[in-house]
Amino acid sequence: MSDPLPLPPVPEPFRLPFHYGALHQIGIDWLVEPEPVRELLAKHHPDLTAAAFEDGRALVSVNYQLYFAQYAFGGGVTQEIELNVIAFPTAERGRLPRLDYAQYAQGWDQTKLLGIARMHVVCDNPFAIRAGRELYAEPKYPGWFEVGLPSLNGPAGETWDVRCKAASLGPGDTLEQDAAPLLDVTARLDGLTAVAANSAPVTGYGTDQEGRLLAGPMNLYQPYRWYDLSAAAHSGRTRLHVHAPDSDLGRDVRALLGDEAPSAAGAWTCQSPPVAAHNRPYYLPAGPRS
Numbered sequence: 001m002s003d004p005l006p007l008p009p010v011p012e013p014f015r016l017p018f019h020y021g022a023l024h025q026i027g028i029d030w031l032v033e034p035e036p037v038r039e040l041l042a043k044h045h046p047d048l049t050a051a052a053f054e055d056g057r058a059l060v061s062v063n064y065q066l067y068f069a070q071y072a073f074g075g076g077v078t079q080e081i082e083l084n085v086i087a088f089p090t091a092e093r094g095r096l097p098r099l100d101y102a103q104y105a106q107g108w109d110q111t112k113l114l115g116i117a118r119m120h121v122v123c124d125n126p127f128a129i130r131a132g133r134e135l136y137a138e139p140k141y142p143g144w145f146e147v148g149l150p151s152l153n154g155p156a157g158e159t160w161d162v163r164c165k166a167a168s169l170g171p172g173d174t175l176e177q178d179a180a181p182l183l184d185v186t187a188r189l190d191g192l193t194a195v196a197a198n199s200a201p202v203t204g205y206g207t208d209q210e211g212r213l214l215a216g217p218m219n220l221y222q223p224y225r226w227y228d229l230s231a232a233a234h235s236g237r238t239r240l241h242v243h244a245p246d247s248d249l250g251r252d253v254r255a256l257l258g259d260e261a262p263s264a265a266g267a268w269t270c271q272s273p274p275v276a277a278h279n280r281p282y283y284l285p286a287g288p289r290s
Contacts, residue, residue, distance in 0.1 A: 008135075010135065023272050024149060025064065026162075026267065030264055032059075039255075041085050045207045047091070047207070060085055080125075081145070082120065083253060087117040097109060097110075101265050105265075106198070115203030115215065122141060122249065127173070129142060142169050143182060144164075145164055150271065162186070165181050166180040166247075180244065198223055200220035204216045224270050234264075
């Protein structure tokens with residue numbers, strides 16, 4: 001029996017686990033031809049194997065997150081978008097159950113070995129970029145976002161519209177926005193019935209600079225909402241458009257999904273419930289005036 005592995009270091013000033021104050025997230029899943037996925041996965045994460053679903057197809061996922069965190073010095077808001085491949089540690093192949101996509105999406109893999117192998121993570125918070133790189137070996141780099149999201153403080157509906165644009169890190173770890181768009185993602189989920197999905201903890205995989213494979217589980221304290229988009233009638237519900245096809249992100253998206261992304265197999269969302277509400281004001285009757 002091999003000796004137990006040491007835990008990865010947690011450099012200052014970080015503390016783990018990282019606690020989210022609120023999280024709003026959407027993921028879109030595509031079943032695709034496996035060979036380009038295997039090639040890209042071998043390049044980024046050689047100790048992982050792409051999961052196989054219906055007809056041997058691989059699963060590619062794009063997910064957007066908007067989250068709040070409270071720190072000792074105050075609060076921070078972060079947005080990011082990930083390009084992921086659903087994969088597992090090759091050495092653990094014998095522990096995996098045989099699942100189709102719908103079963104996986106609803107959380108039937110209780111081993112949680114089927115996780116997200118991160119190919120790209122674009123983020124608008126320099127502190128979160130550093131944390132992702134140093135703690136979880138995420139391929140994380142700067143970008144910024146313009147979004148339209150379902151909100152109790154906005155028009156009713158279940159449409160998510162995310163526009164990701166380029167950025168760079170400036171002096172003092174500041175974010176310098178670029179006008180160049182990278183990627184647009186849209187999901188119109190209005191009128192669809194969601195299924196509660198017990199998917200968490202979600203295992204996120206990273207490979208550090210020494211080639212060591214890391215696994216970082218993320219708990220979610222409520223079910224995801226999963227939307228089955230496999231029916232032909234739902235083929236136009238999602239859209240992914242690459243604006244920068246010659247960027248690293250653009251090339252990898254096109255390698256995995258083609259020039260035009262196929263119909264999505266499903267989408268999943270979560271939105272933190274509100275914790276307080278500031279109600280509508282009302283007039284008071286005027287009293288006597290002196």
